[in-house]
Amino acid sequence: MRRPSPLPPPPASEQPSRRRVDEPVPAPPTRHPDPADETAPVVPLVRPSVSDANGSEPTGSASFVATPDAEGASLRDVWRASRARRRALSAEVRRFTVRQRRRRRVWIGVAAAFLVMVLGTAGAAYSPLFAVERIEVVGASQLDVAAVTDALDGQVGTPLALVDDSAVKAALVRFPLVESYTLEARPPHDLVVRVVERTPIGVLQSTAGFTVVDAAGVALSTTPDAPAGQPLLEIAGGTDSDAFRAAGRVMRALPDAVRAQVTGVSASTPDDVTLTLGATGSRVAWGSSDRSAEKAVVLDRLMAKSPPDRTKEYDVTSPEAGVVR
Structure with missing residues (x-):
């Protein structure tokens, strides 16, 4: 039986180098820093330069101020930017709600005009501007028109809207020929009494x-x-x-x-x-x-x-x- 041949030895460049104990260790190669690996500078917070009466800085204070960073930003700049953002947002809201606000103003104006008209009409109707000055009796053929008019004379001077129907009825009850009647107001000063006579x-x-x-x-x-x-x-x-x-x-x-x-x-x-x-x-x-x-x-x-x-x-x-x- 034939024995296998041993593996060939590695080349001299791949063989590990052997050093003696007393041989000095070579220094590692010098590495130059890469500018890309540099980090941003740290901005420390410093105490305010306020000293007491003795010239020493106050102790126990927790207030600090921020020094401007590399780009010049400060707390005031942040506050100004926030206020500008709020203003821009408010402007956008007003721009998108202009139709709604215009419609709301129109409705408010219409309601106000209607309220003023109603109040003005009611005030004028119940004022002496529309008081009764003349009473006209219509539909009387057998009745004495002058007597009926004299009986209703108490309504003269009363605003048309405040004519007392019960008082008119009490005055006409004295005339048996009156079967029914209706009152008609003719602004500004006329009161028409339409009577239906009994047959x-x-x-x-x-x-x-x-x-x-x-x-x-x-x-x-x-x-x-x-x-x-x-x-x-x-x-x-x-x-x-x-x-x-x-x-x-x-x-x-x-x-x-x-x-x-x-x-x-x-x-x-x-x-x-x-x-x-x-x-x-x-x-x-x-x-x-x-x-x-x-x-x-x-x-x-x-x-x-x-x-x-x-x-x-x-x-x-x-x-x-x-x-x-």
Whole structure:
């Protein structure tokens, strides 16, 4: 068996150098510093140059001041930069909210103008600038207009907005012909009173004389003699009966031309209302007050064809078939 050959020895340059014990160690090579490896200088904090009365520096103080760094920055410069940044930020906020602020100003102006207008109008309305100086009565045909105006004279000098409706009502209650009324203010100084008069339907004879009444049974006037142009009412039960209410509805439904010829109205029940026409004494059998408007039209046509001086009786109890006798 053949033995392997040993490895060749390393070259002389790679073999470790051997030194003797007494041989001196060579100094390491000198290394020049790189400018890139240099660090920034350290800026120390120093105490303020304030000394006491003895010329020595105060002890126990923790306050320090910063000396300017290499670029000249200081605490005052930082404060100025911060203030400039806040100003710039405020300017940007104002720039981006200009539309919102303008809209808010417009709304505030509109609200203020509306408030001023309302307050000014209310102040003027309740001031003597719009006081009542003239009262006008409208719708009166049977009433004495001068008497009504004198009764409302207490409202003269009162602002239109403060006219007392209850006082006006109390003044008009004294006039039985007034059925209803409305007040109308015409600035600056006019008060208009629109009245609706009661419509008389006839007279009731009693021991006191002849009393003119309307369809509601309200006594309008009483005279010792029968007033001209008003039919005589002969109603069973008086003004509080159903027969009187039926007769009142019939009289209000008649046309003016027919009503002017009625000289008497009689009813014992609500279903047997009878009218008397003119000097001839022609009768109109009306029946109940139902469908009075239709019956009035039929009676008007029958009277046009057959005048009362040639007719004894008109029967309109059934408006579909009027009868002349």
